[in-house]
Amino acid sequence: MRYLVEHPERVLQLTADHVRIVGISILVAAAIGIPIGIVVTRLRWLEGPILTSSGVLYTVPSLALFAILIPYTGLGASTAIVALVLYSLLAIVRNTVAGIDGVPPAALDAARGMGMTGRQLLVLVELPLALPVILAGVRLATVAAIGIATIAAVIGAGGLGRLIFDGIRLIDPEPIVAGTVVASALALSADWALARLGIVLRRDLGRSAGEG
Amino acid sequence: MTLHGRLLELNWSRRTLLLASGTLGVTLSNVDRVRAQEAKPTVTIGSKDFTEQILINEMVALLLEDAGYPVERKLNLGTSAIVHQALVSGEIDAYVEYTGTGLTAILGLPVESDPQAVYDTVTAAYEEQFGLTWLEPLGFNNTYALAMRQEQADELGIATISDLQAQANNLRFGGTQEFLTRPDGLPGLQETYDLEFAEERGMDPGIMYQALDEEQVDVISAFATDGRIPGLGLVTLEDDLGFFPPYFAAPVVREELLSEDPAIADVLNQLAGAIDDQTMANLNLQVDEGGQEPRDVARAFLDELATGGVGPATPEATPASE
Amino acid sequence: MRGDPLEFITYISEHEEQFLRLLGQHLQVTLLSVAIGIAIALPLAVVVVRVDRLAKPMTTLANVGQTIPSLAILGLMLPILGIGFLPTLFALTIRAILPIFLNAYVGIRGVDRAVVDAARGMGTSNSQLLLLVELPLASPVIFAGIQTATVQNIGIATLAAYIGGGGLGDLILQGLAMLDTSVLLAGAVPVALLAMVTEIILGRLRRVVVPRGLQIDIK
Numbered sequence: 111m112r113y114l115v116e117h118p119e120r121v122l123q124l125t126a127d128h129v130r131i132v133g134i135s136i137l138v139a140a141a142i143g144i145p146i147g148i149v150v151t152r153l154r155w156l157e158g159p160i161l162t163s164s165g166v167l168y169t170v171p172s173l174a175l176f177a178i179l180i181p182y183t184g185l186g187a188s189t190a191i192v193a194l195v196l197y198s199l200l201a202i203v204r205n206t207v208a209g210i211d212g213v214p215p216a217a218l219d220a221a222r223g224m225g226m227t228g229r230q231l232l233v234l235v236e237l238p239l240a241l242p243v244i245l246a247g248v249r250l251a252t253v254a255a256i257g258i259a260t261i262a263a264v265i266g267a268g269g270l271g272r273l274i275f276d277g278i279r280l281i282d283p284e285p286i287v288a289g290t291v292v293a294s295a296l297a298l299s300a301d302w303a304l305a306r307l308g309i310v311l312r313r314d315l316g317r318s319a320g321e322g
Numbered sequence: 323m324t325l326h327g328r329l330l331e332l333n334w335s336r337r338t339l340l341l342a343s344g345t346l347g348v349t350l351s352n353v354d355r356v357r358a359q360e361a362k363p364t365v366t367i368g369s370k371d372f373t374e375q376i377l378i379n380e381m382v383a384l385l386l387e388d389a390g391y392p393v394e395r396k397l398n399l400g401t402s403a404i405v406h407q408a409l410v411s412g413e414i415d416a417y418v419e420y421t422g423t424g425l426t427a428i429l430g431l432p433v434e435s436d437p438q439a440v441y442d443t444v445t446a447a448y449e450e451q452f453g454l455t456w457l458e459p460l461g462f463n464n465t466y467a468l469a470m471r472q473e474q475a476d477e478l479g480i481a482t483i484s485d486l487q488a489q490a491n492n493l494r495f496g497g498t499q500e501f502l503t504r505p506d507g508l509p510g511l512q513e514t515y516d517l518e519f520a521e522e523r524g525m526d527p528g529i530m531y532q533a534l535d536e537e538q539v540d541v542i543s544a545f546a547t548d549g550r551i552p553g554l555g556l557v558t559l560e561d562d563l564g565f566f567p568p569y570f571a572a573p574v575v576r577e578e579l580l581s582e583d584p585a586i587a588d589v590l591n592q593l594a595g596a597i598d599d600q601t602m603a604n605l606n607l608q609v610d611e612g613g614q615e616p617r618d619v620a621r622a623f624l625d626e627l628a629t630g631g632v633g634p635a636t637p638e639a640t641p642a643s644e
Numbered sequence: 645m646r647g648d649p650l651e652f653i654t655y656i657s658e659h660e661e662q663f664l665r666l667l668g669q670h671l672q673v674t675l676l677s678v679a680i681g682i683a684i685a686l687p688l689a690v691v692v693v694r695v696d697r698l699a700k701p702m703t704t705l706a707n708v709g710q711t712i713p714s715l716a717i718l719g720l721m722l723p724i725l726g727i728g729f730l731p732t733l734f735a736l737t738i739r740a741i742l743p744i745f746l747n748a749y750v751g752i753r754g755v756d757r758a759v760v761d762a763a764r765g766m767g768t769s770n771s772q773l774l775l776l777v778e779l780p781l782a783s784p785v786i787f788a789g790i791q792t793a794t795v796q797n798i799g800i801a802t803l804a805a806y807i808g809g810g811g812l813g814d815l816i817l818q819g820l821a822m823l824d825t826s827v828l829l830a831g832a833v834p835v836a837l838l839a840m841v842t843e844i845i846l847g848r849l850r851r852v853v854v855p856r857g858l859q860i861d862i863k
Contacts, residue, residue, distance in 0.1 A: 166840055171800070173803065174831070174836045257710075257711060257713055260713040264820070271715065274716050283723065293712075
């Protein structure tokens with residue numbers, strides 16, 4: 111813990127790098143993954159190939175994926191972000207599909223009865239009702255990405271992994287402990303915050319459903 | 323003023339305070355500094371992933387900052403090839419490289435032993451192939467050296483790398499992953515000296531010394547200017563067949579940047595010939611064993627350099643190998 | 645970056661001996677870590693299911709443990725266990741214990757109480773209950789935990805290359821060091837394939853090991 115006290119600026123800087131890499135990755139993954147998930151619920155034959163391929167991607171070890179990407183995306187944060195996006199797709203796509211599939215048929219029938227078009231149905235009924243499940247996918251992806259991003263330091267992407275490598279270089283546990291504590295705290299607080307958000311969403315949905 | 327400008331200013335007022343309390347006689351006022359800075363290009367400094375590199379490139383960064391350049395640090399990027407790639411692609415503007423590394427690992431040229439010839443070769447080739455300029459050497463030669471524990475080397479009667487040949491198959495080798503693949507590393511060494519070790523293990527540069535000290539390996543690829551060689555009672559083996567080229571350190575800078583602002587060369591050449599092997603080993607030791615921050619060690623050295631007080635060795639540091 | 649992406653195949657065939665040695669090291673440390681992980685995590689889960697007040701602290705600990713970067717465990721073990729095989733095995737074992745423990749705990753806890761009560765009503769002893777009822781019923785979830793741990797550890801074992809632990813990570817780091825694509829991919833592609841193939845094989849094996857009738861699809 112001494113390291114945290116003695117080098118707050120460096121820790122803060124690396125934490126900011128880390129949050130930025132993970133944040134961008136998750137946003138991009140959501141921007142790609144949610145539409146893919148929606149398409150899958152419309153074109154069912156895509157489900158097998160898409161979920162299998164993102165599942166296979168997920169098993170590729172991070173150091174290997176970074177290495178495989180380097181010839182194409184170079185060293186640094188861009189490679190880290192591409193890799194994290196690929197890893198995050200599985201949870202986000204799968205949960206989007208599950209969330210939309212889980213929308214009660216009664217709600218759909220009612221909406222159709224009100225004369226909603228396909229697009230209105232999606233935006234006003236399916237997505238809002240699927241949101242808590244989609245969010246759970248985002249949560250899983252975020253916690254995993256915070257951990258994987260530590261390895262991105264290998265390819266010059268910065269982030270909290272830098273502290274761990276510093277510690278290995280100097281055989282000094284202090285920076286390692288500092289990097290670990292901050293990375294764990296980030297993961298746990300992201301997990302907690304997204305879980306809270308999910309609870310709030312569910313409650314609101316429950317309420318509006320009760321009203322409607 | 324933009325937010326960025328304000329941040330710079332904040333940064334600089336802090337630095338000015340530090341400087342005022344230090345030994346450097348800087349006369350520029352805070353306002354002058356900020357103004358001077360706005361006119362000057364931002365310089366991005368990189369480094370490889372071991373102590374000496376971080377330390378020496380930190381010095382380069384600090385020197386530029388002292389001269390009023392905004393500096394971005396991308397230190398600890400990785401291996402030679404990675405940092406070189408970053409320089410060629412313009413991700414960084416400068417870092418300190420070693421002549422022998424440029425010659426063999428980057429340019430893929432055969433080993434040469436004359437330091438001046440190596441320097442001339444890399445200077446010309448870098449200019450032509452990459453548009454990069456080598457500035458003046460800093461003074462020290464951080465050559466690779468094979469190191470062993472003193473007792474074991476004595477016991478087995480090994481003083482030169484040639485002596486290893488008969489016993490290598492009983493010895494375990496540890497080195498950086500980079501050394502295990504570089505042409506001027508293990509592959510070339512094995513060929514020149516006909517060596518076959520019992521085991522070859524790749525690891526992070528920082529932990530080789532401890533691995534050797536704790537008898538988990540028997541021979542390592544050390545850096546000659548690493549203060550831990552004397553610190554841990556290690557001995558380096560004589561390169562009796564002259565396999566390793568000289569590795570004199572010098573800043574390599576993107577030509578584009580130098581033509582934009584030629585004064586950068588003068589700023590960095592303040593370090594020319596200022597650091598000998600012994601001094602470098604001592605500085606490294608202050609980080610590796612003394613637990614000091616590279617930036618603090620670099621700052622202290624530059625302050626000493628500015629006041630002309632750089633002696634051969636600071637008293638608390640252990641003298642480097644012979 | 646030098647080299648044609650498919651040159652890594654040539655590299656492997658030209659360095660067959662080295663490649664097989666590294667592959668062997670990789671498999672050895674991964675399998676051993678999972679085996680030790682099972683030996684520790686399964687009994688632990690059984691105890692925690694029985695002793696209720698351990699449940700909360702142990703599952704919290706395991707969940708927090710999941711957020712510790714593997715590289716950090718490796719680094720922290722350096723001063724204690726030195727370099728090479730031992731710290732690698734230690735870090736991988738810790739990593740294996742977490743998912744196996746959590747899955748086993750959740751699996752055993754999830755066994756239908758009615759089934760347990762029925763078994764007790766028939767006079768089964770505690771150990772019979774565990775071996776004949778709880779473990780078999782929880783086996784799909786337990787096996788999924790083992791699968792997760794194995795596939796994940798194949799990846800984490802690449803990090804051993806930083807601390808002299810060998811394995812296919814050596815080739816990845818050497819390729820990175822020289823920005824030589826063929827060396828880099830000679831390590832990265834086999835590791836990726838190994839992880840995928842293991843995932844598939846263990847998925848199939850689950851269908852063999854888990855009692856028919858309990859086979860559910862677990863991701």
